[in-house]
Amino acid sequence: MEPLAVLTAPLSTDLSPLTRHLWAERVVHRVVESGDQQILLLANPADVERIRELLEEWRDGELGEPVAVAEKEENSLFTRLKSTPLTLFICVALILVFGWQHVSADWISWLKNGEALWPEGRNQLSTYVQLGLWGLWRHTILHLSLVHLVFNLTWILVLAGAMERQKEHLAILVLFLFCGLSGSVLQWWISGPGFAGVSGVVYGLTAWTGLRQIRFGVPYGIPKALLGFVVFFMLLTITGDTLIPGLSGIANGGHLGGLLCGFLLAFIWPVHSSIKRENDEPR
Incomplete structure (x- = not known):
């Protein structure tokens, strides 16, 4: 030419x-x-x-x-990270905890919390009171492998980042606290101590963004098929572990607890008035 x-x-x-x-x-x-x-x-x-x-x-x-x-360019990686300081802070904190796990053995006692109480005491409220909120939730910030950490960090950047760009900072913190706690409680009830990872929170973030994007039209920019895929994958691993215990090696209780908590919070959390007005306008 x-x-x-x-x-x-x-x-x-x-x-x-x-x-x-x-x-x-x-x-x-x-x-x-x-x-x-x-x-x-x-x-x-x-x-x-x-x-x-x-x-x-x-x-x-x-x-x-x-x-x-x-x-x-609004969609550049640097711009996206710059616009999501809370998400970036959470990721850096998880990386620092992972580094601490390699220079100290103090975290090992976290994994053994409540060993003497399981399984006999798993149906007693006093057991969970004894374990304490911190004793149950802190499993969330531990990771036992680099691959597991990187996988979770990737999804936190995508999902929590999308939420933060919608100014949902408080919702992110609430999801981290409650999805992490509910996932830990259910996982401890199912298999006792010895689990780790923020995957329950990732499932909660997926439930939140998926449900609110589909039901309320919140423009997160997350593929709508992601929620269905995550639910299908979780049901697949639960089925496999039910038929052959330990087949997947995945903490299904943590995933399920986080997912259900994410759905509940997404449903009851108020939707911003500007998004409501957009959805109410005739098309």
Whole structure:
């Protein structure tokens, strides 16, 4: 494809303000000299309209300094992380705890919490009072492998990040506390101590974003099929472990407890009035 000439100007004319904008917007172009003239050549004809806008501003003296595209792209990784400080803080905290697990053995006692009470005391309220909220919830922030940690961090960045961009900071904290606690309680009831991981919270985040996106139209930008896939996968592992105990090695109680808690909180938590108005408008 031949380059398209979009501007001819004397050599004395300074085209640099215009070309800086073109480079900043990643418009492929070239300035060549021909006799006492300079010609601005455009590689892609699809950029002609944008060139015309810039030319008008340049001729009117209204062309300011360009802003790099990388700074303007709202969906860039850096911009997304910058817009979700709470999510980033949670991920960094989990990484630091994982590092602490490799320099200290104090966390091992967390996994043994209530060993003497299970299974005889699992149906007694006094058992859970004795274990305490912290004693049950702290399993959530432990991870026994790097792969498990990375997998959970990835989903926290996606799901909690989507929530935080909807200004649901308080909801994120509530989900971390209650989904982590409900998952730990159910998992301890099913198999006793010795489990770890924030997966119950991840399932709770999935339930929250999935239900509120489908039912209330909250624009998280999460694929709607994700919730169905997660529920199907959980039912598959529960079925496998029921038929062959220990088949998957997955803490199904933690996942189920977190998922159910996430559904409950998503259903009873108020929806922002602006989203309600959007959904109530006739289409």
